[in-house]
Amino acid sequence: MVNVAIFDYGAGNIFSLKNSLEKIGATADIITDFDKPNIYSGLLLPGVGNFDPAIKSICKSSKTDFTDYVKDNTPVLGICLGMEMFFEKSEEGNEKGLSVIKGDVIILPPSMKVPHMGWNNLEIKKSGKILEGVKDDAWVYFVHSYRVKPVNNDVITAESDYGIKVPAVIEQGNFFGTQFHPEKSGKVGKIMIQNFLDVCKK
Amino acid sequence: MTLTKRIIPCLDVKNGRVVKGLHFESIKDAGDPVELAEKYSNEGADELVFLDITASDEQRKTIKDLVRRVAKVIDIPFTVGGGVKSLEDARNILLNGADKVGINTGAIKNPHVITELMELFGRQCVVVAIDAKRNFDIQKDKNIFSENEKQFWFEVFIYGGKEATGIDVIEWAKKAEKLGAGEILLTSIDKDGTKDGYDILLNREIVNSVSIPVIASGGCGKPDDMVDVFQKSNVDAALAASIFHYQTHGVNGVKMYLKDKQIPVRL
Numbered sequence: 001m002v003n004v005a006i007f008d009y010g011a012g013n014i015f016s017l018k019n020s021l022e023k024i025g026a027t028a029d030i031i032t033d034f035d036k037p038n039i040y041s042g043l044l045l046p047g048v049g050n051f052d053p054a055i056k057s058i059c060k061s062s063k064t065d066f067t068d069y070v071k072d073n074t075p076v077l078g079i080c081l082g083m084e085m086f087f088e089k090s091e092e093g094n095e096k097g098l099s100v101i102k103g104d105v106i107i108l109p110p111s112m113k114v115p116h117m118g119w120n121n122l123e124i125k126k127s128g129k130i131l132e133g134v135k136d137d138a139w140v141y142f143v144h145s146y147r148v149k150p151v152n153n154d155v156i157t158a159e160s161d162y163g164i165k166v167p168a169v170i171e172q173g174n175f176f177g178t179q180f181h182p183e184k185s186g187k188v189g190k191i192m193i194q195n196f197l198d199v200c201k202k
Numbered sequence: 203m204t205l206t207k208r209i210i211p212c213l214d215v216k217n218g219r220v221v222k223g224l225h226f227e228s229i230k231d232a233g234d235p236v237e238l239a240e241k242y243s244n245e246g247a248d249e250l251v252f253l254d255i256t257a258s259d260e261q262r263k264t265i266k267d268l269v270r271r272v273a274k275v276i277d278i279p280f281t282v283g284g285g286v287k288s289l290e291d292a293r294n295i296l297l298n299g300a301d302k303v304g305i306n307t308g309a310i311k312n313p314h315v316i317t318e319l320m321e322l323f324g325r326q327c328v329v330v331a332i333d334a335k336r337n338f339d340i341q342k343d344k345n346i347f348s349e350n351e352k353q354f355w356f357e358v359f360i361y362g363g364k365e366a367t368g369i370d371v372i373e374w375a376k377k378a379e380k381l382g383a384g385e386i387l388l389t390s391i392d393k394d395g396t397k398d399g400y401d402i403l404l405n406r407e408i409v410n411s412v413s414i415p416v417i418a419s420g421g422c423g424k425p426d427d428m429v430d431v432f433q434k435s436n437v438d439a440a441l442a443a444s445i446f447h448y449q450t451h452g453v454n455g456v457k458m459y460l461k462d463k464q465i466p467v468r469l
C-alpha cells in the first residue's frame with residue numbers, strides 16, 4: 001500500500017483529496033510541518049488557500065526545509081495553489097515561493113472572468129507520467145485566478161484555453177503540478193491521481 | 203474550446219432530508235441527500251450545491267456529518283451554505299469536505315466576513331448567495347426596471363426569504379464582489395418553485411454588473427428554461443432542484459439537450 005502525506009496549511013478542504021487517495025487504496029496522513037522524518041512515498045500540496053499564508057505555513061512552521069524534506073526525490077504533487085508554490089514568486093502575495101521550478105505566478109488577464117471557474121478541456125502538449133491514459137480534450141475542473149509562467153516551457157505537458165493558453169499540467173523531475181483539481185475532476189481526475197500514486201510506488 | 207456552462211443540482215436539506223418548496227415555503231420531501239448526491243455526480247452534474255435551508259432561521263449550525271457523508275461519495279465540486287456567519291463556520295464546512303462556502307444572511311449582517319473568508323481561503327471559496335425579489339414600491343436611489351408597464355427594483359431578502367432588507371440587489375452584488383466574493387448564487391424569490399423559467403431580467407442585470415461568475419437559480423421547470431437563461435442572460439451556471447429530484451429529467455439528459463441547442467456543456 002502506498003502511504004503519502006498531505007500538507008495542511010489550515011485553510012480549506014483537504015478532506016476531498018484525502019478521500020480520493022483512499023478510494024484508490026492509498027493511505028494519506030495529514031501533516032502540518034516537516035519536522036518528523038519523511039516516511040512517505042509521496043507528498044501532496046493541496047490547492048486551497050492563499051499564497052502568502054500557505055507559503056508561511058510551509059516555510060515557517062518547520063525547522064526542516066521543504067527541499068530538505070523531499071531531497072531523496074520524494075514525488076510531490078502540487079494542486080492549483082500547491083503547484084503555484086513551486087515557483088519563485090506570485091502576484092497573489094509578497095512571500096518568496098518554494099523556487100523548485102524557475103518562473104513566476106501571474107494573475108489571469110482581466111479580459112476574461114476571474115476566477116477561471118468550471119470545466120475546461122486539456123490540450124496535451126506531450127506525454128507525461130501524470131497524463132498517462134488521459135485523452136486529449138479531456139474535461140477537468142478549474143478554480144483559480146492565477147497562472148504559472150515557467151521560464152522553461154518544456155515543463156508544461158498540457159494546457160487549457162481560457163482566452164489565453166493556461167498551463168494546466170507541469171512535470172519537472174519529481175515535481176508534478178496541476179492547475180485544475182484532479183480530486184474534483186470525476187473519472188479523468190481519478191486516472192491522474194492513480195498515475196501519481198504509481199510514480200510514488202517506484 | 204473554453205469553459206462550459208455548469209449544470210448544478212441543488213440539495214435543499216431540512217432535518218436530514220432533501221426538500222423542495224414553492225416561493226420558499228410549502229416544503230415537500232424529495233429524498234435522501236447522500237443518495238441524490240451520488241446519483242447526480244454519476245449522471246454528470248458539474249457541481250452540487252447543498253443548502254441547509256433552516257440554518258439561518260433556527261440559528262442552527264450546518265449539519266456537518268451530512269456534509270461529510272455527501273462529500274465522501276462524490277468527486278465533483280461542492281458548495282455548502284446555510285447559517286454561515288463566521289470564519290469558524292466556514293472552516294468547519296470546508297474541513298468536512300466542501301470546496302466552497304455559500305454565505306447569505308451572514309454576509310448582509312456582517313459584510314466584512316466576505317473579506318475575511320477571501321483572505322484566508324481564497325476568493326474561489328466564497329459564494330455569496332443573494333435572494334432577490336421585485337419590490338414595486340419605487341424609491342429614488344434604487345435601480346429601477348420595468349416589465350409589462352410596471353416599475354420595480356430588486357430587493358435583497360434574508361433569513362430564507364422571510365425578511366426584506368431594503369437593499370438593492372445590484373448594489374449588493376457589486377459590493378460583494380468588491381469585498382471578495384468569487385461567485386454569486388442568485389435566486390429569484392418571485393420565480394422559485396414556479397417551474398416558470400428563470401428570471402432572465404434579474405440574471406442579465408447581475409451578469410452585466412459584476413465580473414465574477416453568476417449562477418442562476420429559481421424557476422427551472424424544464425431543460426428549455428436553462429437554454430433560455432444561458433442564451434439571454436449569459437450566466438455561467440444554472441442551478442435547479444425539482445427537475446432533477448422528481449426525475450422529470452436526468453442530469454445527462456438535460457445536458458444532451460443543451461448541447462443540441464449549441465450550449466457548451468461537458469458530456
